[in-house]
Amino acid sequence: MADPLVHPPVHAVREAVARALAEDLTPLGDLSAALLPADIAARATFVSRGRGVVAGTWCAGEAFHQLDPSLVVAWVLDDGDRVEPGSVIGTVDGPIGSILSAERTALNFLGHLSGVATRVRQFVDRAGPGIRVWDTRKTTPGLRSLEKAAVRAGGGRNHRGNLSDWVMLKDNHLMGIGITAGVALAKDRWPGRTVHVEAERLAQVLEAAAAGADAILLDNMTPDEVRECVVAVVAAYGSRRPLLEVSGGITLETIASYAATGADLVSSGSLTNSAPVLDIGLDILRADDVRVR
Numbered sequence: 001m002a003d004p005l006v007h008p009p010v011h012a013v014r015e016a017v018a019r020a021l022a023e024d025l026t027p028l029g030d031l032s033a034a035l036l037p038a039d040i041a042a043r044a045t046f047v048s049r050g051r052g053v054v055a056g057t058w059c060a061g062e063a064f065h066q067l068d069p070s071l072v073v074a075w076v077l078d079d080g081d082r083v084e085p086g087s088v089i090g091t092v093d094g095p096i097g098s099i100l101s102a103e104r105t106a107l108n109f110l111g112h113l114s115g116v117a118t119r120v121r122q123f124v125d126r127a128g129p130g131i132r133v134w135d136t137r138k139t140t141p142g143l144r145s146l147e148k149a150a151v152r153a154g155g156g157r158n159h160r161g162n163l164s165d166w167v168m169l170k171d172n173h174l175m176g177i178g179i180t181a182g183v184a185l186a187k188d189r190w191p192g193r194t195v196h197v198e199a200e201r202l203a204q205v206l207e208a209a210a211a212g213a214d215a216i217l218l219d220n221m222t223p224d225e226v227r228e229c230v231v232a233v234v235a236a237y238g239s240r241r242p243l244l245e246v247s248g249g250i251t252l253e254t255i256a257s258y259a260a261t262g263a264d265l266v267s268s269g270s271l272t273n274s275a276p277v278l279d280i281g282l283d284i285l286r287a288d289d290v291r292v293r
Contacts, residue, residue, distance in 0.1 A: 006079040007058050008149035016146055017062040020105045033097040042096035042284055044103070046089040046110065049279035053121045054089055055079045055150035056113030060106035061090075067105075068098035079117070079153040089280065096284070103282050113150040114278035120154025120271050126252055131259040131266050134159045136247075138269030147272045159267055166194035171219070179204060183211035196245075205229045206236070213242050217267075220248035223257040230262040 024030075046060070054077050064071040071094035083089065089110075092099055123133045134157040139147045148158045160166050167186040174182065179197055186195045196215040197208040202225075208216045216233075218226050226246055233241045245265040246258045258266050 003078070003080060006055070006149060006153040008145045010058075012145035013058050013062050014066075016143060017059055017066055017105065017109070019142070020108065021063065021066055021102070024105055025101070030097070030101040033101045036097040036100075038095060038097065040096045041094060042099055044092045044099050044282050044284040046091070047281050047283055048083040048087045048089060048114075049085055049281055051084050052082070052114055052118030052278040053154050054081045054083055054110075054114050055117035055153040056110040056146070057090065059109035059113065059146060063102045063106040063109065064092055064094075064099070067102040068094060070094050071098055071102070079149070080155075082121075083114075083278075092282075099282075099284060103284075107280060107282055109146070111277040111280050112275075113146060113153075114280060115275040116147055116150035116272055117154035118278050119275040120151050120156040122252060123255055123266075123268065123271065124155040126255050127259040127266060128256065131246075131263060132157050133255075133271070134245075134265050134267050135271050136267055136269040137162070138273040140272070151271060154271075156271065157265075160194075160196075166190075166196060168196040168198070168217075170198040170217075171200065174198070179207045179213075180211045183208065183213050187212065199229075202229055202232060206232060209233050209237060209242055215243040215245060217245045217247050218263065221246070223254075223261050226258060226261040226263055234262070 057075050057079055061073040064073050071092055073090060073092045075090035077083065077087070077089045120133065127133055135148060135151045136159055144161065148161065151158060160168065167190055169179070169182045177185070183195050183197065194214045196217060197213040198217040198219050199205045199208055200219050205216055205218065218229055230244055233244065243265060244263045245267055246263045247267045250258060250266055250268045255266060
């Protein structure tokens with residue numbers, strides 16, 4: 001059974017796919033595919049060329065559905081499933097011209113989002129069970145809901161979705177208002193919202209915790225500095241302490257050392273803005289003896 005956690009909202013899928021198809025087909029449609037006989041059917045198979053994690057099946061399927069509702073898409077694998085080179089992800093059956101017209105749009109979504117999920121899974125595996133990996137707002141404009149779903153498919157978790165989700169006082173905000181005053185004002189104006197404070201040194205961490213911040217971002221600290229902050233906050237607040245997030249320059253090579261500090265979460269913009277595409281092909285076979293009814 002499909003895990004609903006790993007899929008994006010349906011409305012976001014439909015809107016993103018509609019924009020992508022319009023970009024490819026405006027104003028005259030697919031001139032090349034229009035040359036093909038309308039009654040020629042084919043079967044196409046999504047095949048992974050690399051090792052990774054699948055994401056974006058809803059977007060790929062929606063591309064075929066919006067272009068031609070007669071196309072039949074069947075998924076062998078779901079978002080969140082691992083693939084090896086040669087793994088069959090799914091199939092699409094129907095008029096060959098329609099398959100060809102939707103092919104690139106479908107593969108763009110599937111390859112990009114699977115690339116995000118694959119990179120996230122690499123971070124999650126390196127981090128181990130002691131710390132959770134979450135994303136940032138460093139996403140492709142217009143694709144945030146899709147990319148954040150891909151993060152979940154890779155085993156990660158989502159940071160705030162946009163600026164309205166919760167209050168986050170970063171260093172530039174704190175130039176205009178101090179930590180203590182900022183947390184107090186945020187809790188007065190936005191009761192019920194998470195208040196998240198960025199800190200670059202232990203004194204700021206302790207001030208944010210004392211002010212009642214719900215979460216504290218430990219920015220650009222070494223593992224030893226993070227560990228010192230964790231020990232100090234735990235000693236002062238115990239289990240009622242704020243969430244502690246590590247961020248800034250986290251890589252696959254360093255994440256394990258940060259995971260051992262006792263922090264709760266580690267974030268990296270590279271999960272979404274630096275993920276390479278997972279190479280996925282669409283192998284198309286013409287069915288010479290099948291005609292579209």
